[in-house]
Amino acid sequence: MADEDKLIEQIVDRYDAEIGMLIPMMQDLQAECGYLPVEHLRRLSVQLKIPLSRLYAVATFYASFQLAPKGAHEVTLCMGTVCYLKGAPRISEAISREFRVEPGGTTRDRLFTFQAVNCMGACAVAPVMVVDGKYYNGVTPASALDILYGLAKDKATAENENEI
Amino acid sequence: MTLLSHRRLSNFMDLERMRQELLSLRVVLTKSIHVCTGPGCAAKGSEKLYELFCEAVENADADVEVQAKGVGCHGLCEYGPIVIVQPGEIFYQRVEEPDVPEIFRETILRGRVVDRLLYEDPATGKKAKKAEEIPFYKVQQRIALAYNGLIDPTKITEYIAQGGYSALAKVLSSMTPDEVISEVEVAGLRGRGGGGFPTARKWRSCREAKGSPKYVICNGDEGDPGAFMDRAIMEGNPHSVIEGMLIGAYAIGSEQGYIYVRNEYPLSVERLRGAIEQAKELGLLGESILGSSFSFDIRINRGGGAFVCGESTALMASLEGRPGEPRSKYVHTVESGLWEKPTNLNNVETWANVPHIINRGGKWFAGTGTEKSKGTKVFSLVGKIRNTGLVEVPMGITLRRIVDEIGGGMRDGKRFKAVQTGGPSGGCIPAEHLDACVDFDELTKLGSMMGSGGMIVMDEDTCMVNVARYFTEFLQKESCGKCTTCREGLAQMLYILDRITKGEGEVGDVEELGNLAELLEGTALCALGKTAANPVMSTIRYFRDEYDAHILDRRCPAKECRGLFRYEIDPEACKGCGICLKNCPEDAIAGERKAPHVINQEKCTLCGTCWEKCPFTAVLKV
Numbered sequence: 001m002a003d004e005d006k007l008i009e010q011i012v013d014r015y016d017a018e019i020g021m022l023i024p025m026m027q028d029l030q031a032e033c034g035y036l037p038v039e040h041l042r043r044l045s046v047q048l049k050i051p052l053s054r055l056y057a058v059a060t061f062y063a064s065f066q067l068a069p070k071g072a073h074e075v076t077l078c079m080g081t082v083c084y085l086k087g088a089p090r091i092s093e094a095i096s097r098e099f100r101v102e103p104g105g106t107t108r109d110r111l112f113t114f115q116a117v118n119c120m121g122a123c124a125v126a127p128v129m130v131v132d133g134k135y136y137n138g139v140t141p142a143s144a145l146d147i148l149y150g151l152a153k154d155k156a157t158a159e160n161e162n163e164i
Numbered sequence: 165m166t167l168l169s170h171r172r173l174s175n176f177m178d179l180e181r182m183r184q185e186l187l188s189l190r191v192v193l194t195k196s197i198h199v200c201t202g203p204g205c206a207a208k209g210s211e212k213l214y215e216l217f218c219e220a221v222e223n224a225d226a227d228v229e230v231q232a233k234g235v236g237c238h239g240l241c242e243y244g245p246i247v248i249v250q251p252g253e254i255f256y257q258r259v260e261e262p263d264v265p266e267i268f269r270e271t272i273l274r275g276r277v278v279d280r281l282l283y284e285d286p287a288t289g290k291k292a293k294k295a296e297e298i299p300f301y302k303v304q305q306r307i308a309l310a311y312n313g314l315i316d317p318t319k320i321t322e323y324i325a326q327g328g329y330s331a332l333a334k335v336l337s338s339m340t341p342d343e344v345i346s347e348v349e350v351a352g353l354r355g356r357g358g359g360g361f362p363t364a365r366k367w368r369s370c371r372e373a374k375g376s377p378k379y380v381i382c383n384g385d386e387g388d389p390g391a392f393m394d395r396a397i398m399e400g401n402p403h404s405v406i407e408g409m410l411i412g413a414y415a416i417g418s419e420q421g422y423i424y425v426r427n428e429y430p431l432s433v434e435r436l437r438g439a440i441e442q443a444k445e446l447g448l449l450g451e452s453i454l455g456s457s458f459s460f461d462i463r464i465n466r467g468g469g470a471f472v473c474g475e476s477t478a479l480m481a482s483l484e485g486r487p488g489e490p491r492s493k494y495v496h497t498v499e500s501g502l503w504e505k506p507t508n509l510n511n512v513e514t515w516a517n518v519p520h521i522i523n524r525g526g527k528w529f530a531g532t533g534t535e536k537s538k539g540t541k542v543f544s545l546v547g548k549i550r551n552t553g554l555v556e557v558p559m560g561i562t563l564r565r566i567v568d569e570i571g572g573g574m575r576d577g578k579r580f581k582a583v584q585t586g587g588p589s590g591g592c593i594p595a596e597h598l599d600a601c602v603d604f605d606e607l608t609k610l611g612s613m614m615g616s617g618g619m620i621v622m623d624e625d626t627c628m629v630n631v632a633r634y635f636t637e638f639l640q641k642e643s644c645g646k647c648t649t650c651r652e653g654l655a656q657m658l659y660i661l662d663r664i665t666k667g668e669g670e671v672g673d674v675e676e677l678g679n680l681a682e683l684l685e686g687t688a689l690c691a692l693g694k695t696a697a698n699p700v701m702s703t704i705r706y707f708r709d710e711y712d713a714h715i716l717d718r719r720c721p722a723k724e725c726r727g728l729f730r731y732e733i734d735p736e737a738c739k740g741c742g743i744c745l746k747n748c749p750e751d752a753i754a755g756e757r758k759a760p761h762v763i764n765q766e767k768c769t770l771c772g773t774c775w776e777k778c779p780f781t782a783v784l785k786v
Contacts, residue, residue, distance in 0.1 A: 128207060
């Protein structure tokens with residue numbers, strides 16, 4: 001518990017406890033924890049002397065905030081106009097079908113969190129998919145699945161090694 | 165170099181002296197390798213290329229003087245990654261990792277051109293050695309993107325060597341705030357974020373507004389899908405934005421600025437942050453800038469992934485740490501904006517134009533463009549076109565020249581159908597209006613708008629009803645929900661469009677869409693809602709026949725809407741390879757090997773896998 005307090009304190013100090021910097025504070029917290037744990041948010045609201053409901057309003061308004069933990073990998077599929085025209089919906093369908101995960105969700109084995117975003121600004125090389133910060137351009141349903149199977153395979157190998 | 169970068173510039177002469185020193189140092193290094201690290205090239209792995217070139221430079225013999233630099237977007241993303249070698253401005257395209265040693269050995273050490281990496285004109289087969297020989301670049305005119313691709317955006321020294329911050333020095337040493345505003349007025353600069361509001365008028369209103377402190381904001385929340393102009397500027401030349409803001413702040417009388425950057429652009433944040441730090445070290449930001457009495461600081465805020473935050477009042481709400489809900493603007497933000505103080509907000513590209521206007525004069529800037537739209541405009545030219553990328557063209561150029569000459573025409577020999585401008589608030593312009601010119605007012609007349617600069621080219625395979633549905637769905641999801649017409653009206657429009665694209669449309673749907681559109685335009689609170697019907701109305705205006713085909717004939721002419729066309733196998737073209745049969749998830753395809761296959765229409769779920777996998781394009785949409 002003490003660690004949590006310390007983390008919140010650090011973040012609040014970083015922005016001189018200025019309420020206008022609430023969103024950056026929550027972004028830092030999410031960067032640190034991977035999501036926004038309720039207990040942390042409660043402490044943040046106490047420190048800033050603002051109601052928890054206001055933090056909740058912010059957390060649910062902005063698409064980038066997550067209130068639940070994410071998967072081991074982050075898979076982001078661009079659904080911007082150009083990617084859409086060039087077949088992104090079919091990629092999304094293929095991923096949903098194969099891994100039983102809807103955009104915004106996480107696979108049951110927590111292998112990856114699947115996000116569909118509006119535009120990543122790499123329209124010239126559409127369709128674009130980003131896995132853990134690495135860009136893949138000109139993606140097709142087949143190549144997207146290959147990439148994601150790669151993640152599953154890496155995980156299986158790692159687990160096997162641990163068992164040995 | 166290290167000595168230079170840590171010296172605080174205490175007056176205008178210092179800046180000029182530093183520039184001269186930088187230039188004299190550069191004379192020694194005539195050889196350089198510019199690796200594009202813009203959004204497109206980076207997505208194709210150019211960061212790794214840059215690392216490899218850096219290694220090659222390090223391992224080279226001591227007498228070889230050469231530097232490698234990562235630079236901003238060159239524009240021709242389609243042919244990326246792009247590498248330019250000096251001297252000679254040799255333009256290499258589609259460079260891959262194995263090409264690095266060859267370029268280094270041949271071009272840097274021996275001064276020879278690697279022929280196979282040059283751009284080849286698809287029409288004539290002629291190779292181009294320099295960028296300017298490529299048709300894509302010939303028609304362009306670069307102001308906002310002038311130094312993109314030339315300078316390393318992570319080094320302030322590169323910007324200064326090109327004359328960077330000299331406009332700031334000029335303003336601080338010899339111009340009054342009123343003179344600055346007048347110069348921008350003469351230039352006729354209008355906001356590049358979409359609205360096209362005259363920049364000088366905004367500045368003047370903010371300057372004259374009562375209340376302090378005053379704030380300036382750079383809107384880098386480039387939310388339009390299909391647009392990456394601002395990203396390319398923030399990442400390719402962040403100092404041009406900072407310098408523009410400094411000049412604006414001086415003119416308005418502000419000491420605090422904010423740059424609001426989209427959450428999806430982490431690299432933009434990193435580049436801007438680095439640029440701000442370096443500018444502070446040199447005394448170009450902070451207290452008593454260049455020894456004058458002017459002080460200014462900039463803070464960066466990252467967005468949270470909400471499209472509506474591109475709207476000025478929503479953005480300001482977000483900067484105050486609240487959900488980004490807009491307010492009605494009967495009191496303008498220049499009078500009461502952020503924290504209810506006078507606030508001036510401009511878009512990234514607008515700010516980036518300012519230093520050029522100060523340096524070269526408003527008259528020079530106004531020399532380009534049309535009567536009411538001056539200067540140039542950056543577009544991200546994307547979609548079903550040959551040369552996708554980032555382009556900057558003089559205002560007044562026709563859409564046809566952009567599509568045909570710069571874009572190189574349609575891809576795969578398809579027929580042009582429409583070009584979509586203005587993002588989700590814009591509209592689709594059909595072939596018969598391709599001779600319209602790029603001009604704020606002209607595009608609005610056509611039912612579209614300039615917008616921030618997304619230009620998406622669509623071909624015959626694009627269903628215009630589906631495009632309208634896509635944008636409506638986008639806006640419905642992004643509507644903040646504060647006002648009823650936007651929240652409920654868009655949901656109703658989406659419901660109707662959904663039905664139409666599923667073949668369940670009814671006579672009277674189009675008229676109903678028109679009614680809802682009128683309601684939105686007249687009563688929605690902010691620009692998102694007011695313009696939300698543009699994609700629907702412009703497609704109805706120009707492509708009414710497609711709506712009718714969906715509603716009356718239950719047919720999608722572009723064969724995009726699932727259920728309104730079938731897949732069939734052309735027995736003449738089918739070689740009986742069995743690939744479709746093997747890949748069909750529903751076992752809906754039957755056929756003997758080496759004999760034409762057939763799709764069982766009852767079982768087929770129209771997933772399109774066969775169509776995608778067939779190596780002989782024997783699967784047809786009918």
